[in-house]
Amino acid sequence: MIQLPATLQKLIDSFKALPGIGSKTAERLAYHVSESHESYNKEFAESLLNIREKLNICNTCFFYVEEKSSCSCCQNNRDQTKICVVQRPKDVIAIDKAGFTGLYHVLGGVLSPLDQIGPDDLNINELIIRVDDEVKEIILAMDTSLEGDATSICLAQRLEEINKDLTISKLARGIPIGGQFEYIDEITLMRALDERRVV
């Protein structure tokens, strides 16, 4: 049986370890890279080596921050009265693209007793500390899962305890733009009915 050279096989294995990349795709990517320009490979390799070293987490909002630079989420020109709470750093980018101008707080996950993730494993206490008199509204933007909903409820309770005047909201659930009724699941449709609005 003919073996691929070890260098190529190692590269294929590295690609195969990525999520959603199967054997065939890993091979195709490795063959492509083996014929790519050397400067591309060098830059790619440098990014891979730098990513864990240079990429830090902001101590306030827990979004990504580059080594020795200030967090782009915590700048003074953003609306300091609203904080949007999300699960993962990448959720910040998605919500920012939608036009939200306030502050963010990355929880780092959701409560999940089965995975042994409790309140102390998330950045919940750090959020409680952040909420000062200037903050008027907390927007909860967790995933629409059982764990996401449970985390929202737990957070809402904790936040109400410290400040009764705080508005606590969550993202609207309903039919997505372009969604066709026949393809929408029952629970989404039920929610859209429950939360219907007068036009």
Added chain:
Amino acid sequence: MIQLPATLQKLIDSFKALPGIGSKTAERLAYHVSESHESYNKEFAESLLNIREKLNICNTCFFYVEEKSSCSCCQNNRDQTKICVVQRPKDVIAIDKAGFTGLYHVLGGVLSPLDQIGPDDLNINELIIRVDDEVKEIILAMDTSLEGDATSICLAQRLEEINKDLTISKLARGIPIGGQFEYIDEITLMRALDERRVV
């Protein structure tokens, strides 16, 4: 607008430059890598840097060969009487998995006047030189494209000129295993009819 840190953005760009990887997938892969084990990232980066340095091409069959080691395609224990001619190095692995035990010759492409690829751009002369008295059969295994067929015809003519006793064959064309008639294109079906065999 919130910007991703430059290190992360660079990594996303590197992934996005790969074939078949779009923006969303590139982001997902970069986020995954940013949370991966450091040893994985290091190994991945090393493979990327090594691939062009350590990966050579065999001077006989033009398959990949690791620096300072012998070609696994040209070993003495393989059937020296048959040479299978393929377009790309990766085709060798595919045909080898199917159980072919002879030798290989990688052409490095097919004739394509539109792309200005002529006989001198491919490893055709190197194949002609390889064909000695020991070789009894040449199996042409090009892609089933217009260019692939033209290359097969050209190769067959050149090979006949040098040795009239040489058997020149090409892979059978027909219905693939598991193929259902309604999904098979007309040309494949026509070929399967033309090349039908008595049972």
